[in-house]
Amino acid sequence: MAVAYAVLAGALFLTGVAWYYVSQNARTQEQSRFDEAAQRTLQAVDRRMNTYVDAMFGTRGLFAASRSVERGEFRAYVRSLDLRRRYPGIQALGYARRVPAGGLEAHVESVREEGYEGYEVRPGGRGESFPLVYVEPEDAANRSMFLGRNMYAAGVHRAAMDRARDVNLPRASGKVAPGGPAGGPGFMIYLPVYRNGAPVSTVPERREALQGYVVAVFRARELLEDIFIQQGDPSVDFKVYDGAEFGEEYLLYDRGSTAGADGTGPAPLFSQTSTLQVGGRLWILRFSTLPGFGTSPQENLPRLVLYSGLALSLVLFGLTAMLARSRTQAERARSELEEANRELESFSYTVSHDLRAPLRSINGFSSILQEDYAGRLDEEGRDYLRRVSAASQNMGRLIDALLDFSRLRNRKLRTERVDLSGIARSIADELARRRPERRVEFAIQPGVTARGDPDLLRVALENLLGNAFKFTGKQERARIEFGVEDAGGAPIYFVRDNGPGFDMAYADKLFGAFQRLHKTDEFEGTGIGLATVRRIVERHGGEIRGVGAVGRGAAFYFTLDLDREKPSRRKQRFPRWFRRSGS
Template identity: 30%
Template sequence: MTTSDPAAHAPSPNDSGPLPDYADVSGLMPRRGYLLAFIVFIVALVLVFTAWRVARDREQRAAQAEFVGRTVQVTELVQQHLVNYELVARGGVSLFASVQRPTAAQWKAYVEGMNLQRRFPATLGLGFTGYVPQRLLTQLQNEWRDAGYGLLTVRPFGQREIYGPILFLEPKTAANVEAIGYDMFAEHTRHAAMEAALESGQARLSGKIELIQDKHDGTKSTGLILVLPVYVGGGRPQSPSLRRAEMQGWVYVPFRMEQFVETSLGETHRDMRFRIFDERGGRDTLLFAPPGPAPEQPAAFVHKVTFEVYGRTWRIEYESPPIEQAVPRMENLRNMFALGIFSSLLLYGIALVLAHTESRARQIALRMTEDFRRSEARFRSAMQYSAIGKALLDSEGRIVDANPALSSIVGLALPQLLDQRFDSLLEDEDGEPAANSGVEGDGAGVHRATRRLRRQHGVARQVQLTYSPVPGKVGQDITGLVQVEDVTERLRAEARVHALNRTLEARVALRTRELSQANQELEAFAYSVSHDLRAPLRAIDGFSRILGEKYADRFDEAGSGYLARVRKAAARMGDLIDALLKMSRLTRSELKHESVDLSRFANELIEELRMGDSQRAVEVLIEPGMEVIGDAPLLRNLLGNLLGNAWKFTRDRSPAVIEFGTVEASGGREFFVRDNGTGFPQAYVDKLFRPFQRLHNVEDFAGHGIGLASVKRIVERHGGSIRAEGREGEGATFYFTLPGGGHGG
């Protein structure tokens, strides 16, 4: 750290030189690594996003193709079920081809053979509607009656050119029986389908209608009918005019759209959501909508199918589930995308760390060079300007370098100190050479010693030496540093302080002995005074009692009252003397420390109070397990005073409540005795614990005013403290601390 030439170590104003600005150094650091890391991050993000986009589009296209394929299947199922209804109706037409006019029994037999309700639950039956010109209506009604079918009433009433009453409708449910005679040709929507079937000779489907059966059952549904024309002979005339001339009626299948869709879909297509519209005359009529509320999220795909069905145009609008359900692997793709983003960030972080490490290495190299120079300058400044003497020693204990403070302490110029053994500056101790306490021993640790310094032409001084190992530069013989601090004045001051302390301790012991003697004399005086007062009190009480007994007839009412007051005052004075003696015993008695269960004491004292005043109903709450270390008789006296006061001052309360327990406080746990009795003004709380001080009249609450003073002395003798809180008319709480206070284990 230094050389043997002291002049070489003298600091100069230009020693440290101009320091470089590290902000400028940072600005000059290469940023190519950071730019490359950022480019890597951007490229990685682009690749991850592109791969995720391609995979997402592929999955969506596959899911959409699957969805469209399912819509084709559903559309085919709907069309196939309508074809099945047509086949059922054509069976009825074939019956008319084999029999010119089937009877009701034949129609019933055919329908029962078809087992419509099991095979086609959406249908309400299979019926036949006659084509009846107005001139043949009466003839039809007569034939109907003659055949034993009853009265045929055509509804709605009124005269029309052509009637189309329902003649057959099986199976015979109550709703179907009620529909017999209804003129379907009179209703507009049914009329359009029946007219189209008559003119084309093909099956035709009606628009949305209200089924007759729904009116009977009181239900609401979308109804449709499929009608086929029936001509004479069962054939289909080529000429439109012949078709109307040979027209017998229509076979029709009524069905409910909701049940039709439900039975058309297989189990694999029940989750499909779609709506069916009937396109007619430039307006759409909704035939079917999926039950339940619409999904909260939009559909992933929408597909529309339009087709011709028995003379009408139907459009089915399909909606797929939301994207999460429609494309099940979308969540995996999102996770892969997030993983790709994380990998890109990780790659960017690695590249950034490498770039930062390179820049940091350059910065550290520059700073280490400058730090070394500054460290050398700080050491030289610490040596030069320190108020404590310092010297660098070689392996033989010779002074290699020293500061001006050491030169001032030893009284020698700096050139005189160099190359001199340091222990030669110290006086021998107990006949041993001073070199024995130098740094030649264990140089690995720090050694401290107080020695006498030999000054040139001056009084010897006491110095405190601190030896510590200090390494030198490579090839330099420097092994330690010794610091020399002049402590002569401090040692002299310490000696004076020790002398004053010994004098003060003697004075304190004298004052303590005098105070103890004064306390003992005061207690003896109070005890003797209390005993000496008893004799005149007994005389006053005895003679006043004799006066009251022998001369009572000679006193008037006022005299008897005065005599009673004298005796009462004498008794009061006797009680005060007893209380004073009791307080003196509390001070003189020796404390016996033992484990005391305060909860048990409190329960015993409350039982004694209840036995002495059995007419009162007092609610007492005592926390269990409260144990302390102290004198058992004194602590029982303490609780007796506090609980007795609480019992006394709650006599006018209903209900009266007394509580004894512990609470957490800043200094630890506190015991408390709380009541809801008369209370006291908080402004007079300091008078509570003074002897013979009372806050209530003797006539209202009996007592000597000595109980709380005794409580305070007992608590303070145990090393605790006591305080009180109260409000007039609302009760009082006494808090006190005792050693070892808390719950027993």
């Protein structure tokens, strides 16, 4: 299970790393999108303000081109500019004329003579004043709001006007409320107009030559909204402050308020503050993302990575845990098996040692009895003693055979190419040598080989040939064959004899340990030979079958296939003809 937890930890770590990387990547992309939007808006504001200032310079050009600009000329010029369409955000473009101290009455008189009966300068005053004499477009609102208005009386305007006069450049006022039907905050820009032909290279010269100002009235909302609709990102909030400080009193424009954000939402994802020079004043433009920002696919990717990574980690954990558990079970089964094998070995050892010792005593003392006390026993008694002796010897052989049989299971196979014909030949020679009185014909096919353990294969052939030799003991002309048949690629080895054979009804009992098909006094044997053969054949991935008929001999067919030691498909290895005849 430790492995499973390690896998889980590793997968979670990788998920975390992937999530972090992807979300950083997404964040970087979002950031650059935001930066780009902010930069675009900033540039648009700057560009538009320059355009507007250019329009003011054009208006000043009108004054430079004529001795005195009449109201009709001004109106015609401004109309040609088409303010509403080409310069949205300019509420009014006007001209403030310089009226020296004490000249106010004459000024009012002259304007009234133009047909403005109720014209007044507001507020009036004794000092120098700059009343707006031309205001275009001269609709009712602009006329009542601006005509005759002395901007110079208010400090916020006076500072901008004085500065514009001294530097001969357009200068913006601070935030003001121009009023009017649209309302909202705004500002004004003043561009000085000097007397034609007068020198204006120094400040005193400019002050002396000043005739008035071209005045542009801006309403912030119209001006900036329009820029924003064209250039902005709807999910980015945008605030413009006049001056170097934040605060409601400096707030010229707040896009968020128009978009419905109330500032109580979550902290913005990104924000950025830029500054811009507008008519000599510093504006602060503050951009910040709204909650709607970042619903793009890139934003969802980290979450996707995170969730799928977590799911994958859990799946991996489950799989590993299952594997670990089944491996633990397999290991437990294996250790139980090893334990069982060890017990079997110690059992075998006990059998080998302790069961043989009393047998040796039985045999030994019955032999001594036969040797030393034979004279005191009659023939029957001596026969009994011989039977005791023979039985104990038989049991000794049985124990040895049983031990060999049980050791077969654990024995490690030593695999090489084995000369089966050679082995069969040497076994046949040994059998014939042991019983020289018997006439047995061995027909051993030369050159038969197989891959396997030479010692075990010798044991198998010893049993098969030994059985054949034993069971043909009563034949006049015994014939024993060993060879191989090729049945479609898989060789089938066989040992055949012309002995008494067996009844196929008992064929499945042939290979069981201690199963005998013949009476003990007919043919001797331990009853374990064929069981041993079958175990050897199976250890070699093969199969063995016996075929016989009473009085017509017996045949044993076996295969050896070390490459296919698994018992599956074993049934199919014998060809059809063989299976039919064998069942």
